[in-house]
Amino acid sequence: MFKQQDEQIQQKMVSVTLDGEPRELPAGVSVAAGLFSIGEIISRISPSSGKPCSPHCLMGVCFECLMEIDGIQQQACVVEVQEGLVINRGSLGKKE
Amino acid sequence: MSRCYDVIVVGAGPAGLTAGACLAEMGVKALVLDEQHQPGGQIYRRVETASPATLKVMGPDYDRGLELAERFHKSGVEYEGGAIVWNVTADGSIAYSRQGKSQEIQGRYIIIATGAMERPFPLPGWTLPGVMGAGAANNLAKEAGLVPAGEVVLAGSGPLLLLEASILLKKGVNITAILETTEKIPSAQTFKYLPAAIRRTDFLLKGLNMLREIKSSGVVYHKGVGEIKAQGDSRLESVEAMVDGKTQTFPADLLLLHFGVIPNTHIFRLAGCAMRWHQEQRYWYPQTDDWGRTNCERIFAAGDGSGVSGALAAEYKGELCALEAARCLGIIPDYERDSLAKPLQEAINHDRWPRPFIDAMYAPKLDGSHFADDTVLCRCENIMVGDVRRAVSEGVREVNEMKIVTRCGMGPCQGRMCGPAVAEVIAAELRQSPERVGLLNIRPPLKPVPLEEVAEMELDEASQVQADLFKNMKK
Ligand SMILES: Cc1cc2nc3c(=O)[nH]c(=O)nc-3n(C[C@H](O)[C@H](O)[C@H](O)COP(=O)(O)OP(=O)(O)OC[C@H]3O[C@@H](n4cnc5c(N)ncnc54)[C@H](O)[C@@H]3O)c2cc1C
Numbered sequence A: 001m002f003k004q005q006d007e008q009i010q011q012k013m014v015s016v017t018l019d020g021e022p023r024e025l026p027a028g029v030s031v032a033a034g035l036f037s038i039g040e041i042i043s044r045i046s047p048s049s050g051k052p053c054s055p056h057c058l059m060g061v062c063f064e065c066l067m068e069i070d071g072i073q074q075q076a077c078v079v080e081v082q083e084g085l086v087i088n089r090g091s092l093g094k095k096e
Numbered sequence B: 001m002s003r004c005y006d007v008i009v010v011g012a013g014p015a016g017l018t019a020g021a022c023l024a025e026m027g028v029k030a031l032v033l034d035e036q037h038q039p040g041g042q043i044y045r046r047v048e049t050a051s052p053a054t055l056k057v058m059g060p061d062y063d064r065g066l067e068l069a070e071r072f073h074k075s076g077v078e079y080e081g082g083a084i085v086w087n088v089t090a091d092g093s094i095a096y097s098r099q100g101k102s103q104e105i106q107g108r109y110i111i112i113a114t115g116a117m118e119r120p121f122p123l124p125g126w127t128l129p130g131v132m133g134a135g136a137a138n139n140l141a142k143e144a145g146l147v148p149a150g151e152v153v154l155a156g157s158g159p160l161l162l163l164e165a166s167i168l169l170k171k172g173v174n175i176t177a178i179l180e181t182t183e184k185i186p187s188a189q190t191f192k193y194l195p196a197a198i199r200r201t202d203f204l205l206k207g208l209n210m211l212r213e214i215k216s217s218g219v220v221y222h223k224g225v226g227e228i229k230a231q232g233d234s235r236l237e238s239v240e241a242m243v244d245g246k247t248q249t250f251p252a253d254l255l256l257l258h259f260g261v262i263p264n265t266h267i268f269r270l271a272g273c274a275m276r277w278h279q280e281q282r283y284w285y286p287q288t289d290d291w292g293r294t295n296c297e298r299i300f301a302a303g304d305g306s307g308v309s310g311a312l313a314a315e316y317k318g319e320l321c322a323l324e325a326a327r328c329l330g331i332i333p334d335y336e337r338d339s340l341a342k343p344l345q346e347a348i349n350h351d352r353w354p355r356p357f358i359d360a361m362y363a364p365k366l367d368g369s370h371f372a373d374d375t376v377l378c379r380c381e382n383i384m385v386g387d388v389r390r391a392v393s394e395g396v397r398e399v400n401e402m403k404i405v406t407r408c409g410m411g412p413c414q415g416r417m418c419g420p421a422v423a424e425v426i427a428a429e430l431r432q433s434p435e436r437v438g439l440l441n442i443r444p445p446l447k448p449v450p451l452e453e454v455a456e457m458e459l460d461e462a463s464q465v466q467a468d469l470f471k472n473m474k475k
């Protein structure tokens, strides 16, 4: 859905664990933006509708990007990508 | 003992940056907190680390952020990024979470500069992955240099929708359609404001240029569009809309919605500030005096959070709050505050000339009776428009009552996404103004904070953490 077009941005990639799998994300951007950049557009399965959600506002108001980051439910659009983050998108990870 | 400041500023957008810098320049002990990791706010998000390519596409308006950030750093004001403010009280205490720790601090005055958000507008399929705010896409570009791939539809109304369209066109994005809900021919009312707007030809020409760029690109661009629907199974596949009386379908991988911006008022409501209703723009904003002081003596409102008037006005308003706070602290006398404020007030007036015209042109055409029964209203709790209508027919008259009866607004976003539309639906059913159906009560924490983090917090002796602190997180 999104691609990195700005060649002048030299992003350092760091290793994180996404739903139990090792993955690389660009350092220093929000986890939500980082996931978009590797094609992961689903942030979680809505606990109320059972349907997949994706981040909607990217500015901390919609809470559609809530996921477990380092053991805590956090807004992925507010947390920054750092080496070694453990990200779990709940039931989404298990299904895949 | 908790840390104490003369002034704590929440938000590091144009309003907060200017307020913080101005305070520090006068020797006031001030702290600026922002949940983002770099100063800039929404408009100047990550401006300090933007690549030359991003600076070029975003244009000179974005460059302004560099000057602001420079003044901010030079002033030496204390700043903490990645600081999520989750409680503010009228007596000047703030609780925030940073790097996994929460703490409570005190300010003799607090300036809240938390800005605006895109107006959430429930339409069929808006919860599908692939549908997001136009401003959200703008944020992804500033933050990570991301550009939409595949087919993109932009829908809604307002200058920021067209701004985003023109930016995407410059980047060569494949836009299948721009669907504007704004009428083809502006109302007579709009033209009433034209003479005032003409005093700012520079501003009008900028807008006209943008429109010309969009039109000359040959992109499909419709106005007066209605009945927009996002369609798809588990993600967006197409967008349907009523164009010139006919239903049309546009293939889309990404639908960017924008229906104007509204003040982000949760913090004001949490602190107990009195709120006012803006009938033309259909949003709530905190009641303030000419300096930005709310009815809570210690709390000021600056920038778009106090009423949407754009990034430049946000700067000036931030500085006005800072001057008044400094006067109250005894740093500057009345006459100095007044003489420093004069050019700011003039600048605000100059900036304001074209606004009524633009506001009237893109006035939100909101009518709660237009939302379809089977459209999701509350995304968190999956409550439909029809659920709310039914509750009204059963006697519910007010938004907080609605929350108890239907769970609408009870999820983690605390009604940020459904609140405005729920009020429109109830109001339309009762043939009243949304002003009459209330505002959702907001409780701490404003943002999710783990229980353990709060338990480990150093509390001020005087502070009283209420027993229902976690009401919104139990689920
Ligand atoms: C998504 C979006 C994109 C926009 N893009 C543009 C644009 O490209 N061009 C343009 O002219 N206008 C744009 N606008 C309008 C623009 O935001 C405003 O005119 C301007 O930014 C207002 O400045 P401000 O200082 O009042 O608030 P903002 O710039 O919005 O700054 C508010 C700050 O408060 C912080 N904050 C909010 N809540 C908390 C909390 N609980 N704890 C800690 N920090 C918090 C936010 O992180 C943010 O940095 C945009 C608006 C939105 C919503």
Ligand code: FES
Pocket (backbone or CB within 6 Å): A032, A055, A056, A057, A058, A059, A060, A061, A062, A063, A064, A065, A066, A075, A076, A077, A078
């Ligand atoms: S995307 Fe809306 S809160 Fe994170």
